[in-house]
Amino acid sequence: GAVVSQHPSWVICKSGTSVKIECRSLDFQATTMFWYRQFPKQSLMLMATSNEGSKATYEQGVEKDKFLINHASLTLSTLTVTSAHPEDSSFYICSARWREGNIQYFGAGTRLSVL
Amino acid sequence: GEDVEQSLFLSVREGDSSVINCTYTDSSSTYLYWYKQEPGAGLQLLTYIFSNMDMKQDQRLTVLLNKKDKHLSLRIADTQTGDSAIYFCAEISSGGYNKLIFGAGTRLAVHP
Numbered sequence: 283g284a285v286v287s288q289h290p291s292w293v294i295c296k297s298g299t300s301v302k303i304e305c306r307s308l309d310f311q312a313t314t315m316f317w318y319r320q321f322p323k324q325s326l327m328l329m330a331t332s333n334e335g336s337k338a339t340y341e342q343g344v345e346k347d348k349f350l351i352n353h354a355s356l357t358l359s360t361l362t363v364t365s366a367h368p369e370d371s372s373f374y375i376c377s378a379r380w381r382e383g384n385i386q387y388f389g390a391g392t393r394l395s396v397l
Numbered sequence: 398g399e400d401v402e403q404s405l406f407l408s409v410r411e412g413d414s415s416v417i418n419c420t421y422t423d424s425s426s427t428y429l430y431w432y433k434q435e436p437g438a439g440l441q442l443l444t445y446i447f448s449n450m451d452m453k454q455d456q457r458l459t460v461l462l463n464k465k466d467k468h469l470s471l472r473i474a475d476t477q478t479g480d481s482a483i484y485f486c487a488e489i490s491s492g493g494y495n496k497l498i499f500g501a502g503t504r505l506a507v508h509p
Contacts (some may be wrong), residue, residue, distance in 0.1 A: 388440040
C-alpha cells in the first residue's frame with residue numbers, strides 16, 4: 283500500500299510553546315489529508331480535513347486558531363499546535379487520500395507530551 | 398447520525414479463529430474498512446469491502462457483510478500472537494469529503 287510518513291514520532295515541549303507535526307505522502311499525490319487525535323484506549327477523533335491549496339475544514343469543537351493546518355503541496359500537510367498546554371498532550375495521527383479515492387493511508391502517529 | 402459500534406475486547410487462543418464484529422448505521426455507506434493498530438503506532442489498512450459484496454477473503458482474513466442488518470465481521474484464521482492489536486471498523490461518511498467514521502476499536506489478545 284501507499285506510504286505516509288509522519289514526523290516527529292514523539293515530541294516533548296514546554297507549556298506555551300508551539301509544535302509542528304509533518305505528514306508526507308511518499309509515493310502518491312495526496313489531494314486530501316486528514317488529522318486525527320487519539321486519547322489513550324479510545325478511538326480516533328477527526329480534527330480537520332485538509333485539501334491541497336485551500337483552507338482546512340475543522341470539525342465542530344476543534345479550535346482552528348489552536349490547531350493550524352497547512353496543506354501547501356500535494357505531498358505535505360502540517361499541523362501546528364500553538365501555545366501548547368498539558369491538555370493538548372495526545373497522540374496525533376494523519377492520513378492521506380488520493381483525489382476521490384476511497385482509501386485513507388495513515389502515518390505512524392506523533393505522541394505529543396506538553397510539560 | 399452516523400455511528401459504528403464494536404465490542405471492546407476479544408481473547409482467543411493461538412491457532413484458533415478470531416471473529417470481530419461491527420455494526421454501523423449509515424445504510425448508504427459504499428465502503429467499509431478494517432484497520433489494525435499496534436501499540437504506539439498508526440493504523441494499518443487490513444482490508445475493505447464494497448457495499449455490493451457479501452464476502453471478501455484475503456489470505457487469513459475473511460470479511461462478511463450483511464447489509465440488511467448493517468453488520469460487518471472480520472474473521473482471522475489461525476490467529477497468531479502477532480495478531481494481538483486493536484482492530485477498528487470504519488465506514489465512509491455520507492456527509493462529504495469521504496470522511497471515515499470509526500468504531501471504538503476491539504482489542505484482540507492472543508494467548509498460548
